[in-house]
Amino acid sequence: xxxxxxxxxxxxxxxxxxxxxxxxxxxxxxxxxxxxxxxxxxxxxxxxxxxxxxxxxxxxxxxxxxxxxxxxxxxxxxxxxxxxxxxxxxxxxxxx
Numbered sequence: 001x002x003x004x005x006x007x008x009x010x011x012x013x014x015x016x017x018x019x020x021x022x023x024x025x026x027x028x029x030x031x032x033x034x035x036x037x038x039x040x041x042x043x044x045x046x047x048x049x050x051x052x053x054x055x056x057x058x059x060x061x062x063x064x065x066x067x068x069x070x071x072x073x074x075x076x077x078x079x080x081x082x083x084x085x086x087x088x089x090x091x092x093x094x095x096x
Contacts, residue, residue, distance in 0.1 A: 009046070019057060033069070034059075052077075061085070 003022040009029045017031040021039030030047040038056030045062040051069035052059065054077045061067065063082030070086050071077060079085065 021057075 003020045005020075005023045007023070007025040007027075009017070009025060009027045009031070012030045014032055016033040016035055017025065017027070018035045018037065019025050019040035019042045020037050023040045025042045027034070027042060027044045027046045030049070032048075033050035034042065034044060034048050034052045036042045036052075036054045036057035036059045040057035041059075042057070043060045043062060044052065044065050044067075046065060048065075048067040048069065052061065052067050052071045054071070054073035054075075056073070056076060059073075059077045061071065061077065061079045061083045063080040065080070065083040066087075067083070067085045068087070071079065
């Protein structure tokens with residue numbers, strides 16, 4: 001996501017979705033990994049197979065979101081109690 005860009009993701013992004021400074025993303029679909037750079041903003045309501053990394057931006061993880069990995073950089077990160085963090089199924093990543 002470039003600076004100043006906006007994204008509504010309902011599908012799938014293979015690889016890392018990076019939100020640059022000034023960018024915004026509403027993620028309802030699936031990403032492999034999510035990175036929010038300083039000055040970027042993301043709202044995650046979907047499924048992340050890896051880690052969600054906040055490098056100083058604004059990250060909101062909403063109710064119903066699933067992150068198989070962990071959340072890093074929580075100082076500007078809001079996690080709804082209804083989100084599922086770090087509960088990858090035994091034997092591998094992905095839902096079963």
